[in-house]
Amino acid sequence: MSGLFTGRYRALLLDLLRLPSVNPLEAGPDDPPSRLPRILERYATVAADAGFRTVRLAAPPAACLDRPGVPATVRAAARDPRFLAGQPSLLLRLGPERPRARTVMFNVHLDTVAGHTQPVFDGVRFTGRGAVDAKGPAVALLAGLEAAAAHPAVGRDVTVLVQAVAGEEGGALGTYGTRPLLEAGHHGRLNVFCEPTGLRALPRATAAMTARITVDGQDAVDDHPDAGHNATVVLGFLAQHLAARLDRAVPGTRVCVGGLHTGRVHNRVHGTGTLLLNLSYRRTADGAELETAVTRHLADGLSRFTELFGATQEFARTARDAAPLTRLTWDKRGLPALDNRDPWAEALLSRAGARPAADDPGFTCDAVWCAGLEGAFTAVLGPGSLAANHAHAPGEFIDLADLEDFAGVVRRLVTSFAEENRSPLPQETRKEPG
Numbered sequence: 001m002s003g004l005f006t007g008r009y010r011a012l013l014l015d016l017l018r019l020p021s022v023n024p025l026e027a028g029p030d031d032p033p034s035r036l037p038r039i040l041e042r043y044a045t046v047a048a049d050a051g052f053r054t055v056r057l058a059a060p061p062a063a064c065l066d067r068p069g070v071p072a073t074v075r076a077a078a079r080d081p082r083f084l085a086g087q088p089s090l091l092l093r094l095g096p097e098r099p100r101a102r103t104v105m106f107n108v109h110l111d112t113v114a115g116h117t118q119p120v121f122d123g124v125r126f127t128g129r130g131a132v133d134a135k136g137p138a139v140a141l142l143a144g145l146e147a148a149a150a151h152p153a154v155g156r157d158v159t160v161l162v163q164a165v166a167g168e169e170g171g172a173l174g175t176y177g178t179r180p181l182l183e184a185g186h187h188g189r190l191n192v193f194c195e196p197t198g199l200r201a202l203p204r205a206t207a208a209m210t211a212r213i214t215v216d217g218q219d220a221v222d223d224h225p226d227a228g229h230n231a232t233v234v235l236g237f238l239a240q241h242l243a244a245r246l247d248r249a250v251p252g253t254r255v256c257v258g259g260l261h262t263g264r265v266h267n268r269v270h271g272t273g274t275l276l277l278n279l280s281y282r283r284t285a286d287g288a289e290l291e292t293a294v295t296r297h298l299a300d301g302l303s304r305f306t307e308l309f310g311a312t313q314e315f316a317r318t319a320r321d322a323a324p325l326t327r328l329t330w331d332k333r334g335l336p337a338l339d340n341r342d343p344w345a346e347a348l349l350s351r352a353g354a355r356p357a358a359d360d361p362g363f364t365c366d367a368v369w370c371a372g373l374e375g376a377f378t379a380v381l382g383p384g385s386l387a388a389n390h391a392h393a394p395g396e397f398i399d400l401a402d403l404e405d406f407a408g409v410v411r412r413l414v415t416s417f418a419e420e421n422r423s424p425l426p427q428e429t430r431k432e433p434g
Contacts, residue, residue, distance in 0.1 A: 004143045004407040005400060010121065012046055013139040013403075016110070017119035017128040021135075023111040024083060025073055025170025031114050036166055039110055040090040043138065043164055047092050050146035051155060052162065055186075056091040059084045060167075060176040070175045071210070071332035074167075078176075087111070087166040089177045091186055094149060095159035100375055103188030104417050105161040106145075106410075107178060107366060108138040109168030113392045125399050132384040133391040136398035137194040137406060138164060140383060144410025153418035160414060161186055165366065171210060173335065174366030182369050190345055190377055190417060193367040196384040196391060199409060201354035203340050203379055205367040206254075206280040207287060209333035211294050213238060215262075217271035217318070217325045225314045231273035232262040233315055234305060234322050239275055241301035242294070246279075249297070250290045252361065253281045276331075280364050284337050284371070291333060298328055336371035338362075338378060345377035348420070352413035353405075354381055382406060 019035040019042075027034075044054045064070075065078055077083045112130040119128030126136060141162070148154050163186065167177030181187075193205070215235060220228025239257050246255045255277065262273030277294065281287040302323045309319035350356065362380060370378035383402035390396045 003404070004147050004411065005140060005403045006143070009139050009143045010400075012042070012142075013126060013136060014119055014121055015042060016135045016139065017126065017130055020116040021111050021130065022114050022116055023167070023170035023172065024086070025077060025172060026114045028114045031116050034086055034111070036086065036111060037088055040088060040164060043110070043142070044090055044092065047142055047162065050094070050142065051149050052092040052094045052145075054090065055093050057088060059088045060180050064176050064180045067175070069332065069335050071171050071173070072329070073170070073331055074172050074175060084176065087176065089166050089181060090164040091181060092162040092164070093159060094145070095155035098159040100187065101189050102157065102421050103159045103161060104414060105163065105186065105188040105191045106141055106194060107163040107165065107191065108134050108141055108194040109165050109177065109366065110135060110138055111166045111169050113169050115394065125397050127395065127397040129396055131396050132196050132389040132398040133386065133396070134194055134196070134382065136384070136403055137196070137382040140403040140406040141194055141410055143403075144407035145414065147407070147411040148414035151415045151418055153422045154414055157423045158418045158421045161188060168366050171332065173208070173332065173364070174369055178366035179369045187370065187373060187376060189375065190348070191370055191379070192413070193365055193378065193380045194382040195365050195380050196382050196386050196389060197357075197380055198385050199353070199355055199381065199383060199405060200357045200360065201346070201349040201379040201381045202357045202360060202362045203346070203377070204282060204362040205338040205380055206282050206362055206364045207284065207335040207337040207368045208278055208280040208364045209287060209291065209335065210331035211277040211279065212329045212331050213275040213277070213298065213326065214329065215271070215273050215326050217321065219271040220269035222267040222269065225269045226317060228269035228317070229271040229321060229325060230269050230315055230318045231271055233309070234318060234326065235260055235262065235273050235275045237305050238298065238301045241304065242277065242297055245297040245300070246290075246293060249293045250281070250286050252283065253279060253286055253290050255279055282337055282339060282361055287333070287335070287337065295328060302326060336368050338368050338371045340371075340377055342377035345379070348416055349379060349381070349413065351416055353409045354379070354413070381409070
């Protein structure tokens with residue numbers, strides 16, 4: 001191992017893991033309040049020792065929510081002014097502000113999903129919420145950048161930006177963290193989003209949209225179930241119908257049939273409820289096609305439900321009224337997907353030790369907001385694996401060896417970028433032949 005992830009960085013990671021930063025959109029009743037502002041202050045302090053200056057540490061402007069693509073859940077949460085106030089983002093810079101061609105940017109999120117636990121480090125492995133997604137990568141990034149800063153051209157000839165953001169988890173998808181920073185021009189010729197990829201450089205990121213299907217009917221007592229509208233039966237039927245019809249309906253898209261909720265008691269017909277679908281896509285045009293498919297297959301499913309249950313004893317009223325009582329809304333939609341190519345940048349990443357991604361479809365993350373940036377290449381790259389390292393699940397972990405490897409890739413990537421953009425020596429200092 002390179003020895004870049006020293007005891008100082010191990011202590012930092014444990015500190016960040018101890019401090020909860022569950023996104024408020026994710027927080028459960030047992031999760032402690034987020035300490036994200038304190039986490040970002042701690043992160044900025046360590047970065048300062050490597051030469052980074054804090055350009056911005058502040059909550060996002062409220063106006064960033066008055067934009068297309070902002071999820072309905074974010075808009076609702078932001079009605080409470082404490083929501084955005086507790087979700088700041090941090091922008092760090094090494095070197096002066098420079099043109100994009102001489103700037104490399106790294107983005108990492110420090111909010112987490114629910115399930116905060118006290119961290120454990122056994123000398124080999126860090127375990128705790130955020131270990132792999134993405135506090136571990138965030139600290140390894142700093143370790144690699146500190147090593148890269150020793151190169152004379154880093155900071156002198158090229159500038160390094162670091163975005164440490166809130167608002168990646170909880171379905172917020174960067175709309176109040178990453179997106180405002182990018183739209184303010186804080187990006188580079190090369191942009192790296194630090195997510196668990198097994199050190200594969202993914203040149204793509206899927207986008208996602210969330211469909212909410214709501215039944216708004218009338219409850220009934222269990223002794224007369226025919227008197228009410230049984231939202232459980234309607235939504236249960238639609239969940240299976242849509243799962244079957246939307247599976248591979250649009251090539252390259254994925255469909256997650258998510259939460260279904262109507263009620264929790266056994267002796268009542270629950271007349272209201274919701275069904276959530278999360279739909280991801282690799283191309284922006286595929287998202288629009290999938291949206292159309294959801295609308296069409298929902299209408300088909302309601303017609304089929306009415307046909308099947310219209311003659312039943314207990315569900316005839318539900319069948320008759322199902323279509324007018326069921327509505328489709330979108331918690332989020334219209335987000336761009338990232339899929340870019342650049343032989344120069346891909347070669348640079350390969351020389352740094354990042355592995356090619358082949359045909360890996362990628363996954364959904366804040367990198368989507370780099371879609372369409374001119375004169376720029378964006379990759380998703382980081383240590384560990386979302387699945388193998390139990391991201392978003394109990395027992396989330398990251399191995400010290402993986403953090404060391406990622407720090408080494410970061411160091412080589414930044415120094416190689418600097419070498420390619422090294423300024424020539426001033427004329428008066430050059431040795432003339434003679």
